[in-house]
Amino acid sequence: MEKTSLNIDIKEEQKQAREEIKKQGLRVLVCAGTGCVANGALGVIERFKELGADVSVLSDYDKMTIVPTGCHGFCEQGVLVSIPDKHVTYVKVRYKDVEEIYETHIRGGKPVERLLYTDPQTKEHIFKDEDINFYAKQSRTALKNCGNINAEDIDEAIAVRGYEALYNVLEENNPDAVIETIEKSGLRGRGGGGFPTGRKWRFTAANRGGKSYVVCNGDEGDPGAFMDRSIMEGDPHKLLEGMAIAAFAIGADEGYIYVRAEYPLAIKRLKKAIKDAEARNFLGKNIMGSDFSFTIHIKEGAGAFVCGEETALIASIEGERGMPRPKPPFPANKGLFGRPTLINNVETLANVPVIMLNGADWFAKMGTETSKGTKTFALTGEVNNTGLIEVPMGTTLRQIIFDIGGGIRGGKKFKAVQIGGPSGGCLTEEHLDLPMDYDSLIKAGAMVGSGGLVVMAEDTCMVEVARFFMNFTKNESCGKCVPCREGTKNMLKILEKIVQGKGELSDLDLLEELARTVKEGSLCGLGKTAPNPVLSTLKYFKDEYIAHIVDKKCPAGVCTALKTVVINEEKCKGCTKCARTCPVGAIEGTVKQPHHINQDKCIKCEACLKSCPFKAIELK
Amino acid sequence: MLGGADMSIATKISTKKLDEILQIYDYKKSNLIAILQKVQEEYRYLPEEAMIYIGTKIEGLSPATVLGVATFYAQFSLEPKGKFEIKVCDGTACHVRGSMPVLNAIRQKLNMKEGQLTSENGLFSLETVSCLGACGLAPVVVINEKVYPQMTSDAINIVLDTLLKEEE
Structure with missing residues (x-):
């Protein structure tokens, strides 16, 4: 295929953009x-601007x-x-701290130690973010520019090679070669399914010729995941470039x-980014000529x-x-408005420009045998x-939670x-030493999903927790498939019964049976996976279910219905405050004598707990 | 007073306003969600008359379809919301870090029952949302787009006190 000669020189644009950035003098990046x-x-930001207005005081800039x-x-x-x-x-910077940073460090040349990150283990102050454990153990690809550039300035994106991959692709003018590169890189869908991206592109490309669409899935609905939001807010141009390359392919x-x-x-920044990219002809008609x-x-x-x-x-x-x-027809053949449509998630598309710039081999070197990249x-x-x-695929949970995450809060047990x-x-x-990739996680009864990791x-x-997720899926079930609509509702009912201490052992069998029905009888991923949290907690924490059902106890002390409020007779001074606070008159006793709670009357509102001046009331 | 929870005060629907909104979106069926978002921005909920009007004005739609879409998405409300829209995030991260005590503290403070959307005086509406993507600051509460990080029952009481004071 013949090369296209384009009407801009991306290297020249980069040079100019970098010069523009140099003109900014001392760059202070505020997240x-x-x-x-x-x-x-x-x-x-406002405070910095006020202080920095008088630039004559800066010595080296x-x-x-x-x-x-x-x-x-x-x-x-x-x-x-x-x-x-x-x-x-600097971390945890507040309005009142800005003046000190400005006076002491920017003008005085002396770092403000109290605002540096302190390593929780060594108690040492750390200057550079790359030395903070949280960052040191990461390898940032999709997130590379997030936090390092002004997301609302297209020049900053260009300076860090934004739109260079698109330029190269358009100049080469070989859509099939683009698909080949993506296939060879081993990139798989980052939104949950893990379907090979290159293959998806090839299926859609088979219908070239008529009208077709590229759709970016930025509906990050998974509670506890916010990577797509960060990319859209922090580096929107990378996403636009990824989409343009996909569309060309x-x-x-x-x-x-x-x-x-x-x-x-995210919506605001994307809108601005689209407008800016159109103004530079990186999007729109006859891109770059x-x-x-x-x-x-x-x-x-x-x-x-x-x-x-x-x-x-x-x-x-x-x-x-x-x-x-129902699928088929797959979106690749009949999608948006009945036309062939390619749907990829935000993170997947953000990886595309990076792969095109650095090559498929570079990307495939990171990660595991079946899950490439980061x-x-x-x-x-x-x-x-x-x-x-952001870490290479195959990093273990232990590395993520203990090295990067710095361990469990308040010295609690994982x-x-x-x-x-x-x-x-x-x-x-x-599972702490299990390599995190698509296939090992599926084997362990979990999935990468969009990548939300909630540590408990x-x-x-x-x-x-199982009840919480079931409540979520029950609410979000669209109602089309009866097993999902009714099954999630009934699974939730059973779980509610158990956390209220009214469960029976036969409920556990019923839960598993319903789980199977919902999985098998649902059309889409929501129903097919909705029972997973229940199944996996049943697999690994059956003893907790049994404690709720048989012993009527919540081992973690969370479930209100299974808590007992008691008065510690040794600490109780008989002040009667609790008895006067109790809304149902469940606390009995005489003045200056230890009181006790009538468990038949107690509604576990914990009002007494807060009222006791001697901390004599305890939850058991 | 504000329209608020008092349903007897029917919101005045301006067909002129609705036409303006429909115009922006070319009377196109595929823009229905955006149109409803705009209408809700205007009235703080979706009045029935507005849905019927939209359903008859756009080709290929019926009032029933519009109602179907409106009830499908969590963002749309069929009853008026308060002046202050409180959203308590109950995503996984917030839930694990204690969003429920915060929600209960708000209910107690504003004298609202479980399942009640808008407070008696029409000033506050309260709902839970599944994730706002600010999990690093869990638990979070959003009031009219402003994000309040790392909330506790005490902290949210202070926030509400400030808002109540402003209203006096």
């Missing part, structure tokens, strides 16, 4: 992701520029402020990004988990209820360092980690 904004990032960036990932420690030229990252000229309505900042045209629209979701399923997502873009449709995980729950991480959200399962101590400690009740 302005959703997490840091909640912690007051906008105030920090003639200017200081405050750069609001996307998510750094280390949300727990926000607001994050980093000054690359001074090799420093399969012969599409129109694309949609379906974003959850819960992500207003080639024959290839591609436009992108944004569709806001309206709050339905099932829309993460590709056929439901298509229905939702068409303006209908987001109900899954994967982002949202590390949350009872772990010290919560945040967004119990389990829930992976893959409501479709996934839990992994326990015995000894005081988390696994039956309650």
